[in-house]
Amino acid sequence: MRCKILHESKGRIRLHAEVGRMSMEEADQLENYLNQQPQVQRATVHERTCNIIILYTGDRGRLVQAIAAFQFRREDMVPSTPENSSRALNRQYEERLVRMCVTRGLRILFVPMPLRKIWATIRACRYVWKGIKCLLKGKLEVAILDALSIGISIARGDYPTAASVMFMLKVSELLEEWTRKKALSDLARCMSLNVDRVWLRADEGEVLVPIGQVREGDIICIRAGSVVPLDGKVVEGDSSVNQASLTGESMAVHKSVGASIYAGSVVEEGECVIQVGLSQGSSRYDQIVSMIVESEKLKSETEDRALYLADKLVPYSLAGTALTYLLTRNVTRAISILMVDFSCALKLSMPLAVLSAMRECSNYHITVKGGKYLEVVANADTIVFDKTGTLTRAEPTVVDVVPFGGRDPERVLRIAACLEEHYFHSMANAVIKAAVDRGIVHDEMHTKPEYVVAHGIASYIDGEKVVIGSHHFVFEDEGCVIPEGEEEKFHTIPNEYSQLYLAAGGVLAGVICIFDPLRQEAAEVLNELRELGISRIIMMTGDNERTAAAVARKVGVDVYHSGVMPEDKSRFVEAEKAAGRTVIMIGDGINDSPALSAADAGIAISSGAAIAREIADITIGGEDLRELVVLRRIAMKLQQRINSNYRFIMGFNGGLIGLGAIGVLPPATSALLHNTSTLGVTMHSMTNLL
Numbered sequence: 001m002r003c004k005i006l007h008e009s010k011g012r013i014r015l016h017a018e019v020g021r022m023s024m025e026e027a028d029q030l031e032n033y034l035n036q037q038p039q040v041q042r043a044t045v046h047e048r049t050c051n052i053i054i055l056y057t058g059d060r061g062r063l064v065q066a067i068a069a070f071q072f073r074r075e076d077m078v079p080s081t082p083e084n085s086s087r088a089l090n091r092q093y094e095e096r097l098v099r100m101c102v103t104r105g106l107r108i109l110f111v112p113m114p115l116r117k118i119w120a121t122i123r124a125c126r127y128v129w130k131g132i133k134c135l136l137k138g139k140l141e142v143a144i145l146d147a148l149s150i151g152i153s154i155a156r157g158d159y160p161t162a163a164s165v166m167f168m169l170k171v172s173e174l175l176e177e178w179t180r181k182k183a184l185s186d187l188a189r190c191m192s193l194n195v196d197r198v199w200l201r202a203d204e205g206e207v208l209v210p211i212g213q214v215r216e217g218d219i220i221c222i223r224a225g226s227v228v229p230l231d232g233k234v235v236e237g238d239s240s241v242n243q244a245s246l247t248g249e250s251m252a253v254h255k256s257v258g259a260s261i262y263a264g265s266v267v268e269e270g271e272c273v274i275q276v277g278l279s280q281g282s283s284r285y286d287q288i289v290s291m292i293v294e295s296e297k298l299k300s301e302t303e304d305r306a307l308y309l310a311d312k313l314v315p316y317s318l319a320g321t322a323l324t325y326l327l328t329r330n331v332t333r334a335i336s337i338l339m340v341d342f343s344c345a346l347k348l349s350m351p352l353a354v355l356s357a358m359r360e361c362s363n364y365h366i367t368v369k370g371g372k373y374l375e376v377v378a379n380a381d382t383i384v385f386d387k388t389g390t391l392t393r394a395e396p397t398v399v400d401v402v403p404f405g406g407r408d409p410e411r412v413l414r415i416a417a418c419l420e421e422h423y424f425h426s427m428a429n430a431v432i433k434a435a436v437d438r439g440i441v442h443d444e445m446h447t448k449p450e451y452v453v454a455h456g457i458a459s460y461i462d463g464e465k466v467v468i469g470s471h472h473f474v475f476e477d478e479g480c481v482i483p484e485g486e487e488e489k490f491h492t493i494p495n496e497y498s499q500l501y502l503a504a505g506g507v508l509a510g511v512i513c514i515f516d517p518l519r520q521e522a523a524e525v526l527n528e529l530r531e532l533g534i535s536r537i538i539m540m541t542g543d544n545e546r547t548a549a550a551v552a553r554k555v556g557v558d559v560y561h562s563g564v565m566p567e568d569k570s571r572f573v574e575a576e577k578a579a580g581r582t583v584i585m586i587g588d589g590i591n592d593s594p595a596l597s598a599a600d601a602g603i604a605i606s607s608g609a610a611i612a613r614e615i616a617d618i619t620i621g622g623e624d625l626r627e628l629v630v631l632r633r634i635a636m637k638l639q640q641r642i643n644s645n646y647r648f649i650m651g652f653n654g655g656l657i658g659l660g661a662i663g664v665l666p667p668a669t670s671a672l673l674h675n676t677s678t679l680g681v682t683m684h685s686m687t688n689l690l
Contacts, residue, residue: 142343149338168675232274239270336660353685365621378635386587387541398434412510569595637689
C-alpha cells in the first residue's frame with residue numbers, strides 16, 4: 001500500500017494512504033493489521049481522510065516495510081475483524097447527532113413560529129403521556145418532572161422553552177443509547193475467544209493449524225482447559241463443559257457424542273472431538289453477545305447508588321416546586337425548579353466515566369469486563385499471586401534432564417514432549433522447545449492422553465502406562481517408585497529448579513529440571529502496589545517449600561504457601577473474603593481457575609490458559625506486571641471522578657434550583673445552564689484518567 005508521510009516525530013508517524021477512498025471495513029482491517037505488528041504500540045485509521053496515526057517503538061524501517069506490504073485484497077494480509085464494528089456504530093450515532101442538531105437549527109431559522117408551535121405541541125404529547133403512565137403505575141420518576149415542565153410551558157405559551165427542553169432530552173436519550181451500545185460492543189471484544197490455533201484431525205493425524213484454515217465439516221480436537229473455538233457437534237469423547245459465558249449456568253454441562261457444543265464454552269474435564277458446524281465469526285456465541293446487553297449487569301455499586309438517587313430525588317423536586325408556588329404564587333419560579341433535574345447528568349456521566357476507564361485500560365493491554373470490577377480493584381486491600389507464569393516470566397527453560405532406569409536423556413525428553421504438546425502451558429512449552437532445540441523428533445507414540453488438572457498427564461505407550469507431572473501426582477496419586485539403587489541420585493537433584501517427573505509402568509523414568517526466571521519488575525511492582533494502598537500481598541504455588549521460599553524472599557510478599565492444590569487456592573481466597581478483605585486473585589493456569597472465580601476480582605495473564613482468561617474478570621498482557629499498577633491507578637481515579645461528578649452535579653443543579661426559586665433565573669436560562677452543565681460533565685467523563 002502506498003502512503004505519504006504527513007508528519008513524523010520520535011515514536012510517532014502520521015501517514016496518508018493513497019487509496020482514493022476507504023470503507024469502514026477496510027479501515028478496520030488496516031487498523032487490526034497495524035496493531036498486530038510487533039513494533040506498533042497503537043495505530044488509528046481515519047477512514048474519511050484516509051489518514052493513519054501510528055505510535056511505535058523499535059525499527060522504523062521494519063514498520064515502513066510492513067505498511068508497504070499491506071494489501072486489502074490479500075487474505076494473508078487481512079486479519080479477521082469483528083462483525084459489529086465500533087467504527088460503524090460510532091459513525092451511525094455521530095451522523096444521527098449531527099442531523100438532529102442541523103435539523104433544529106434549520107427549523108429555528110426558516111420555519112414560521114405558528115408551525116413551530118404546532119410541532120412543539122405534537123412532540124410534547126409523547127413526554128406528557130410518559131409522565132401520566134408513571135403516575136398510573138404509582139411511580140414518581142424523572143419522566144414526571146419532564147412532563148410537568150414541558151406541559152406547563154406549552155400551557156403558558158412558552159413554546160421556545162418547551163422546544164429547548166425536548167431537544168436536550170432527545171440529545172440525552174441519543175447519548176444514553178449510544179453509550180449503552182458502545183459498552184456492549186466493548187464488552188463483546190473483551191469476551192473475544194482469543195483462539196489462534198486448533199488441533200485439526202487430518203489423514204496424517206492431528207495437526208496444529210491456524211483457526212482461519214478450519215472449514216465447516218472439519219474435525220477438530222478440544223482438550224481440558226481449552227476454549228471451544230467454533231460451534232459444532234460432538235462426534236467422539238465425553239467432557240464437562242463450562243457454558244457460563246453463554247447461559248450463565250454455574251455448573252458444567254456433560255457433553256457426549258451427538259451433543260451440540262458452542263463457541264465460547266470451555267472444556268473443564270475430559271476431551272471431545274467435534275465436527276465444525278459454523279465458520280469463525282458466525283457462531284451462536286457471537287450472535288448471543290451481539291444481542292445481550294451484559295453491561296447493564298456489570299455496574300459498580302457507586303454507579304448504582306448514583307442512579308438510584310437520581311430517581312429518589314424526584315419527589316423532593318416536586319415538593320420544592322409546589323412549595324415555591326405556594327409561597328410566591330409565581331408560576332415562572334416554580335417551573336424553573338422543574339427545568340432542573342439530577343437524573344440526566346447522573347445517568348449519562350456515570351456510565352460514560354466507566355466506559356472511558358475501560359477504554360483507557362485497553363490502551364495499556366488491559367481488558368476489563370465490567371465497571372464493578374474496576375471498583376473492586378480500587379477498593380481491594382489483598383492481592384493473591386500465583387507464582388508460575390505470574391511472578392515468573394512464563395518463559396521457563398529446561399536446564400537438565402536426569403534419566404532413571406537405564407534410559408537416556410533424549411528418550412525421556414522425547415516422551416515428555418510427545419505428551420506435553422497437547423496442552424498449552426508454560427512448563428509444557430519449555431519441554432517442547434527443549435526437544436526442538438536438541439533436534440528431537442517427538443512424533444505421536446501414545447494413545448489418547450488424559451489431563452489431570454493441576455497434576456499432570458497420563459497416557460499409554462505400547463500398552464504401558466506413562467505419567468508426567470508433579471511430585472504429588474507421580475509418587476502419591478499414581479504410586480510410582482524410584483528405581484532400586486538410584487535413590488541417592490534422585491535426592492541429589494537441585495531443589496532450586498522446578499521439576500517435572502516422568503514415570504513409565506509405575507517406575508520413575510526421568511526428572512526434567514526447569515528454570516523459571518522471575519520477572520525483573522516483580523519486586524518493584526509489589527512495592528508500588530503497597531504505596532497504592534494494598535496492605536496484604538500473598539503468593540501461592542504448587543512448587544516445593546524450598547523453591548517457594550526463595551521466590552518469596554526475592555519479590556517481597558507478605559505471606560506465601562507452597563505445595564498448594566487448586567482447591568487450596570480457592571479455599572484460601574474464600575477465607576480471606578470471610579475475614580472482611582477485598583481480594584484480587586492473579587493467575588494464568590488451569591489450576592488457578594477456581595481461585596479466579598472465587599475472588600472479588602480475578603485477573604488472568606493473557607498468555608495463560610484459555611479457561612483462566614474466560615473465567616477471569618480482568619485480563620492483563622503477559623509482558624509487564626506494571627500493568628497491575630496502571631490498573632489500580634485507573635480504578636482509583638475512576639472512583640474519584642465518579643464521586644467528584646456526583647458532588648458537582650448535586651451542587652450545581654442544587655444552586656440552579658435555588659436561584660430559580662428566588663426568581664434570579666428564568667426557566668429558559670435554568671434549562672440552558674442545566675443542559676450545558678450536563679454536556680460539560682459528560683464530556684469531562686470521557687477524558688483519560690491518567
